[in-house]
Amino acid sequence: MRDSEIDVRMLGMLGLLLALWIGFNIASGGTFLSARNLWNLSVQFSAVAIMATGMVIIIVSRSIDLSVGSMLGFVGMFMALFQAEWLPKVVGFDQWYTWIVVLIGGLILGAIIGLIQGAVTAYVSVPSFIVTLGGLLVWRGAAWSLASGRTIAPMDSTFQLLGGGSRGALGGTGSWILGAVAALAIVFYFANDRRKRSHFGLKQRPVWATATMMAIGSAGVIGAVWVLNSYYLPDNLARQVAAERGIQYTEGMQIPLGISYPVLIAVGVMLVMGFIANNRKFGRYVYSIGGNPEAAELAGINTRWTIVKSFIVMGILVGIAAAVSIARLNAATSGLGTGAELYVIAAAVIGGTSLTGGIGTVSGAVLGALVMQSLQSGMVLMRIDAPLQDIVVGVVLVIAVAVDVTFRKRTER
Amino acid sequence: MTTPLVEMQHMYVSFGGVHAVQDVSIELYPGEILGLVGGNGAGKSTLVKTLSGAQKADSGQILINGSPVTIYNPRDAKALGVETIYQTLALAENIDATGNMFLGRELTSGLGNLDDSAMEAATRQIMARLNPKFENFKQPVARLSGGQRQSVAIARAVHFNAKILIMDEPTAALGPAETEQVRQLMRQLKSEGIGIILISHDIHDVFDLSDRISVMLQGRLVGTVDRETVTMDEVLAMIIIGKKPGEVTETELEELHG
Numbered sequence A: 001m002r003d004s005e006i007d008v009r010m011l012g013m014l015g016l017l018l019a020l021w022i023g024f025n026i027a028s029g030g031t032f033l034s035a036r037n038l039w040n041l042s043v044q045f046s047a048v049a050i051m052a053t054g055m056v057i058i059i060v061s062r063s064i065d066l067s068v069g070s071m072l073g074f075v076g077m078f079m080a081l082f083q084a085e086w087l088p089k090v091v092g093f094d095q096w097y098t099w100i101v102v103l104i105g106g107l108i109l110g111a112i113i114g115l116i117q118g119a120v121t122a123y124v125s126v127p128s129f130i131v132t133l134g135g136l137l138v139w140r141g142a143a144w145s146l147a148s149g150r151t152i153a154p155m156d157s158t159f160q161l162l163g164g165g166s167r168g169a170l171g172g173t174g175s176w177i178l179g180a181v182a183a184l185a186i187v188f189y190f191a192n193d194r195r196k197r198s199h200f201g202l203k204q205r206p207v208w209a210t211a212t213m214m215a216i217g218s219a220g221v222i223g224a225v226w227v228l229n230s231y232y233l234p235d236n237l238a239r240q241v242a243a244e245r246g247i248q249y250t251e252g253m254q255i256p257l258g259i260s261y262p263v264l265i266a267v268g269v270m271l272v273m274g275f276i277a278n279n280r281k282f283g284r285y286v287y288s289i290g291g292n293p294e295a296a297e298l299a300g301i302n303t304r305w306t307i308v309k310s311f312i313v314m315g316i317l318v319g320i321a322a323a324v325s326i327a328r329l330n331a332a333t334s335g336l337g338t339g340a341e342l343y344v345i346a347a348a349v350i351g352g353t354s355l356t357g358g359i360g361t362v363s364g365a366v367l368g369a370l371v372m373q374s375l376q377s378g379m380v381l382m383r384i385d386a387p388l389q390d391i392v393v394g395v396v397l398v399i400a401v402a403v404d405v406t407f408r409k410r411t412e413r
Numbered sequence B: 001m002t003t004p005l006v007e008m009q010h011m012y013v014s015f016g017g018v019h020a021v022q023d024v025s026i027e028l029y030p031g032e033i034l035g036l037v038g039g040n041g042a043g044k045s046t047l048v049k050t051l052s053g054a055q056k057a058d059s060g061q062i063l064i065n066g067s068p069v070t071i072y073n074p075r076d077a078k079a080l081g082v083e084t085i086y087q088t089l090a091l092a093e094n095i096d097a098t099g100n101m102f103l104g105r106e107l108t109s110g111l112g113n114l115d116d117s118a119m120e121a122a123t124r125q126i127m128a129r130l131n132p133k134f135e136n137f138k139q140p141v142a143r144l145s146g147g148q149r150q151s152v153a154i155a156r157a158v159h160f161n162a163k164i165l166i167m168d169e170p171t172a173a174l175g176p177a178e179t180e181q182v183r184q185l186m187r188q189l190k191s192e193g194i195g196i197i198l199i200s201h202d203i204h205d206v207f208d209l210s211d212r213i214s215v216m217l218q219g220r221l222v223g224t225v226d227r228e229t230v231t232m233d234e235v236l237a238m239i240i241i242g243k244k245p246g247e248v249t250e251t252e253l254e255e256l257h258g
Helices: A008-027 A035-060 A068-091 A098-123 A128-147 A159-163 A172-199 A207-229 A235-245 A261-279 A281-291 A293-298 A303-329 A340-350 A362-381 A386-411 B044-052 B074-079 B097-101 B116-130 B146-159 B176-191 B203-209 B232-241 B250-257
Strands: B006-015 B018-028 B033-037 B059-064 B067-069 B082-085 B164-168 B195-199 B212-217 B220-226
Touching: A008 A362, A008 A386, A035 A068, A035 A207, A035 A261, A035 A281, A035 A303, A035 A340, A035 A362, A068 A098, A068 A128, A068 A303, A068 A340, A098 A128, A098 A159, A098 A303, A159 A261, A159 A303, A172 A207, A172 B116, A261 A281, A261 A303, A261 A362, A281 A293, A281 A303, A281 B097, A293 A303, A340 A362, A340 A386, A362 A386, B006 B044, B018 B033, B018 B044, B018 B195, B033 B044, B033 B203, B044 B059, B044 B074, B044 B082, B044 B164, B044 B195, B074 B082, B082 B146, B097 B116, B097 B146, B116 B146, B146 B164, B146 B176, B176 B195, B176 B203, B195 B203, B203 B232, B212 B232, B220 B232, B232 B250
Parallel strands: B018 B220, B033 B195, B033 B212, B082 B164, B164 B195
Antiparallel strands: B006 B018, B006 B059, B059 B067, B212 B220
16 A cells, blocks of 8 residues: 555545535535535636645745735736726727736736745745735735725636636536546656656555546546536527527527536646645745755755745735636635635645644645535525534534544654 | 875954964875864864855965965855755755755756755665665655754765765764765765765764874864874864873873863
8 A cells, every 4th residue: 555655645635525515515415526515616616726725835834824815806906997997098999819818917916925035035034924924914914905895806807717607617528528537647757657666666656546546546537527517508698609609509508517617726836836745846945844844955956936936826826816806706806815824724624734844735725625615515505694604613623633634643753 | 205285374253352273284185084172162163164165254365286276155165076964963954855965966967956856866875875774765854853963964965076085973863883984985985086074072083093183272273183192082182182192291180071
């Protein structure tokens, strides 16, 4: 089993998620596992998942970022004003390039905020807890000041697609194609790994382990696509969309939504961040700093700059999440993202990230985000009051970490 | 006379008024093992840290191959061919042996992606020489035994073609068999022309391996002696009472054993 390198923790988390889903499905009389609910859940989970992938990097390197919720509000407000007020004054509304200009602007702003917070943390040696606690206040205030507390709406029509909605999805055929490509990529990835290891004459994992991982991965992708493709546009929207696509609408026609753009973005971010964490020097340095900052320094790593980079990455991810959030709401409010930092940190921690640093995975954090969102969604379906929801989420957070810590103690050494 | 590989001249280091190293000058020649000994807090580790880039000196000059160099950080030192095995080993506990071995100097493919297979293969190769029983290439080093961890630290220092090797208590966590392997390795490196600074509490170790021995006491250099010309007692006298072989009296030597 040890040779197989199958992540037992990860399997446990998947088991927990499965139990949660089945439990909620029974408690909600079958609504929870409906395609519609899962589709909505997938869209809602995206923003937190995107930010959680960055929070892992931050926490693994022994920092914390408490400011992500406020940053989300500030960057969101900036992008909203950019596309709804500033840019139209110059070029008019609904230019084809509006969305990309605004998005890039938002990402740059996020990166700059990250650069500032990271630099103060790394070069001035103010603990990141304090820097970002300050940031939590500063960026929230800045979000309010930017629009004097107004709500800014609507968003550019192309930009809106980033938030999902009836048009912001790949559709049935596109989703199947993407799913098939992804499934093949998974198989290819494991096959390539074996080829490379045999090239260097290194020990292989057992064939059954490779095959199992290939199977679970591909089946998971195909299954997810199948679920998302089982959610059809409601009648009136289906009529509109059919007309737009030049299809003859017939009564009861089923047009699948497929994978929504926010989910696509979240999955893309997860893959990129996972790759950075495992296959790039930056990722390796982040883990080494978390494991032993002194050793990292003595190994010749520029630890300060690595910390700054991790905050820049976090800022960019907050920018992406902000774009998804305001696009989904089709508006920006100065309160956008309030409390999001807690959900993002909780997602990372439930996903196995250790606050003492050095331990945590991007995929775990995404799974953590999925657990958090499932809890919330399930409790809403069961009509549990908001205060009780908070209590449950809080208790689950503590229990999850307690189980994790105990599990780790037992497997280590 | 050959140019020394390293000359450290009039080095000073202080920590908030405490003089850890005061006016210490040592030299290291190619193919030589220089033992650096002294009691706890004598300043040995601090002195060599100024050479490995882990500690900034307040003043003093370092020459490598006769030319003055500035070493601000470990990167500078490594670029000059100075490798160090720290007493603490300086391993990232959460990363595996291969990752630690190449930490800060990862092998990458053309696109800058980590080439884990190539790094593991290289690590296996060097480990086969250093510690043939070593098998845990994919475990975080936190799960390895003290000896295995030390092997990783040594392998890392040796792999990158060091010209100058600093070994701070390199055999502290090793059993007799591994210790012998390390000694063997040191003799081999020495024959390849590498200069080694060996810090050790074990006076027997130092006496066995060193060509010359520098003794420090309370931040100052007591003196540097040829191993051939001194007895172990005379070195002990230098360590404990700070007197050179000529200065020390018979009675003082007797008292050391008292």
